[in-house]
Amino acid sequence: MPDNTNNNSNDDEYEKYCYMCRRPESETGKLLGMAENIYICPDCLQKAFNSINNNSFQFMDFSKFPGFDNMNAFTHMNDIPNSQKVKKKKPKEETKENKGSEFENLTLDKVPAPHKIKEMLDDYVIGQEYAKKVISVAVYNHYKRVLTNTMDDIEIEKSNMLMIGPTGSGKTYMVKTIAKLLNVPLAITDATSLTEAGYIGDDVESILSKLLAVAGNDVEKAEKGIVFIDEIDKLAKKKETHSRDVSGEAVQQGLLKILEGADVEVPVGSGSKNAMTPTTVMNTRNILFICGGAFPDLEEIITNRLTKMSSIGFGAELRDTYEQDPQILSKVTNEDLRTFGMIPEFLGRLPIVYTLDALDKDMYVKILKEPKNAILKQYKKLLLLDEVDLEFDDSAYEAIAELAMERNTGARALRSIIEEFMLDIMYQIPRDDSIGRVIITGDYINKKGAPIIKLRGTD
Helix, strand or coil: CCCHHHHHHHHHCCCCCCCCCCCEHHHHHEEEEEEEHHEEEEHHHHHHHHHHHCCCCHHHHHHCCCCCCCCCEEEEHCCCHHCCEECCCCCCCCHHHHHCCCCCCCCCCCCCCCHHHHHHHHHHCCCHHHHHHHHHHHHHHHHHHHHHHHCCCCCCCCCCEEEEEECCHHHHHHHHHHHHHHCCCEEEEEHHHEEEHCCCCCCCCHHHHHHHCCCCCCCCHCCCEEEEEEHHCCCCCCCCCCCCCCCCCCHHHHHHHHHHHCCEEEEECCCCCCCCCCCEEEEEECEEEEEEEECCHHHHHHHHHHHHCCCCCCCCCCHHHHCCCHHHHCCHHHHHHHHCCCHHHHHCCCCCEEEECCCCCCHHHHHHHCCCCCHHHHHHHHHHCCCCCECHHHHHHHHHHHHHHHHHCCHHHHHHHHHHHHHHHHHHHHHHCCEEEEEEECCCCCCCCCCCCCCCCCC
């Protein structure tokens, strides 16, 4: 007879196991307790019920189950050694972060005016003056409409937005900053993961599930949040296809009612609906939807439209005039977006369309220097914890900007570039207490020299 004294004394430290499938409670969910310390998980219980309903219960051979060789097996159910048990996780502290209570109830007096929102965006987002102005006005109008709640015979439509801009131009970052400034829940999702009715991927209601989770499952706060759907251009209608487009046009159709405003049954804590998933009802009328995408080859569509009627004659516009225009995207129309593959009904629910500029060298340098949380400021702070000053001369800023332009992936290229040349510095400094200052030069960035090291106590 095994000695269970030690096991019983520490029983509370370990998880219960399902007697049938041997999975711990953290995997199966709440276990059902039965006689003699036997616990059954919902899955195994459901299988048993299914067997009864299918009249196959009589064919179940209980002797095949582990431990059913004799009736005394019930009393040995918990004789699993501790080395094979999973310890219970300590309960998380009830912090603001995991309760979702950091989002205060938004009131009209807490919503800044458009010029104030833009001023706050200026501290974090470099350039993109037109885009910042558009998003500031749209967000202000949206929350003014939501919080005053004075709808009469004149109903104000939602200010849903479509952001068009090259990769790395700051679309996601701008939306994150807006949500942070207003202190409202923000859910960011990738349109490429969505399919119609959850085929393979997530269904469209999963977008709202994420927003609900961010708001700490508080429906009231979630219904005043922001949803950003990135890579929306990947939902363009597939051309010359004879199969059902479950991840393109069909998803655009599925998003229509959510974008416009409707009562939607939302699965809680899951990306898709099923019989075992609890659901709640959310109204999307007051949720601000912002869609973003790079829309590759859209420039070609715009150029074709602009030159279509003026390709011959003395007064004709030369095609090169448009092809060399860096701001060609700003001339986009709904007609161009329909040609790209977005359906008219979808575009009709995104009344505010604006573009972001591609980054040039000067903008890269400003991104390195000016934002409150610029990446170089982050590294300076890291080294300051080791009592080391980190400096960059002007040639270093220029060199980093040039490398970023070569990579052509926008502002996100800066991080990878800086990680590369900071690796050796971050590795060596903690091992040498005599270093007091490190100066990064353009030659070091271009691998033509070394950083300037100054020891403590020297100028």
